[in-house]
Amino acid sequence: MPLFECPSKLCFVNRKKGNLILQLRASKFLKFQEAKIQELADHVPKGHIPRSMTVHFRGEITRKVAPGDDVELSGIFLPIPYTGFRAMRAGLVADTYLEVMSVTHFMKKYEEYELRGDEEEQIAKLAEDGNIYNKLAQSLAPEIDGHEDVNKSIASSSGGSSSSEAKGWDEESASQTHYKCRTQGVYTTGRGSNGVGLTAAVQKDPVTNEMVLEGGALGICAIDKFDKMDESDRTAIHEVMEQQTFSIAKAGITTYLNARTAILAAASPAWGRYDLRRTPAENINLPPALLSRFDLLWLTLDRADMDTDLEMARHVVYVHQNRESPALGFTPLEPSVLRLSPYVPKELEEYIATAYSSIRQEEAKSNSPHPYTTVRTLLSILRISAALARLRFSETVAQSDVDEALRLMQMSKFSLYADDSQKSGLDAISDIYSILRDEASRANKMDVSYAYALNWIYRKGYSEAQLKECLEEYAALNVWQIHAHTFDIRFIDA
Known part of the structure; x- marks a missing residue:
């Protein structure tokens, strides 16, 4: 001085x-x-x-x-x-x-990173692998069993990065796994954070005596006990989630900061146990204006299901005896050097617009008491599709990415608003396909007899008519071939 x-x-x-x-x-x-x-x-x-x-x-x-x-x-x-x-x-x-x-x-910054020869070879193999999406979802905390669609959602939000250190599946372990994917990630809880810590604070510089901005925790942000935050603090991140910027006007400082972040939040039921007779907003004690800012909302309930309970029990016993998760059949993936910016080609613009308008029309005809699809939903479809394209190491969004984004959003909606009695009418075809695919993969078979398939879907509460409808739809997509007389299924190896 x-x-x-x-x-x-x-x-x-x-x-x-x-x-x-x-x-x-x-x-x-x-x-x-x-x-x-x-x-x-x-x-x-x-x-x-x-x-x-x-x-x-x-x-x-x-x-x-x-x-x-x-x-x-x-x-x-x-x-x-x-x-x-x-x-x-x-x-x-x-x-x-x-x-x-x-x-x-x-x-280093991604544009400054120079790939080694072995890294380029690994990326090329991953890009050619048609099953990269499922492998990335399984690489996300292999110790966690079940909740495949939730893991896929977390994998897409983290842009392909994954970690595998969680010890059990609950909202806290999933949140901590997500934040460990990135060095800039921050994990916090609702009661331990406030608006200043999550956004920015104005403080006095001890050297120059001027007012300066100090940034908060929003890099990749995983917030547990989201419903326990004070309302005034929780609203501090509304703009961050909507506009990906944060505006501040304090102490003569008027500016805005970029906050291009993925937020993974977990909340518990307001009364300690989820009440199926109430809406998700009433159970979680969060305003609908805030819930609508999330691309995907998943409700994870402990439902009594014989197959799921047996699989979970075997998994827990195996981990307890061997102190490690069962072998996945491949090495967990850690692609951390490649970053692409996929774009939506013009030929898909009409397809996405038609899909969005169809969902809106179906909700209008059904007179659903829980409106779910808004303009933010359309932006969510684009974001998730681009994330899925990035997981495939592709620079363009494909129709399959859009279809998977729509499926994830539909299954997310199903987890929130559908009970067991409504299961058959919401997305039965997609669910039956997932059952057949998982059972065939577990048995390591490319051929599935019609009798076995019928037995599997009966145990999940679906009908034979829904099975036939699923077979016809996915056969038209060249996912499998159906025998003309026996209706046996042969998966087509992509």
């Missing part, structure tokens, strides 16, 4: 404080940046909190780091001496900071 009082001996002897006036034309200005660094969460010993330190950047090394970056800083550890009356009471105690001399980035 420049001097404000004259340090000459003449002024000191005469006991006159000469005021110095800063001459801007004769001054040399250097770039300066102050930041706080915090050690990584996986480096913190158990039972401790992450340590933080104030660092100063000067000159050309300013603006080399951003919130969430994984960096190594080299510099000089210096004290900040107190002045005035505070210096008389502080004694030898002083604040400290690190004068940074060099910055080393451990996580």
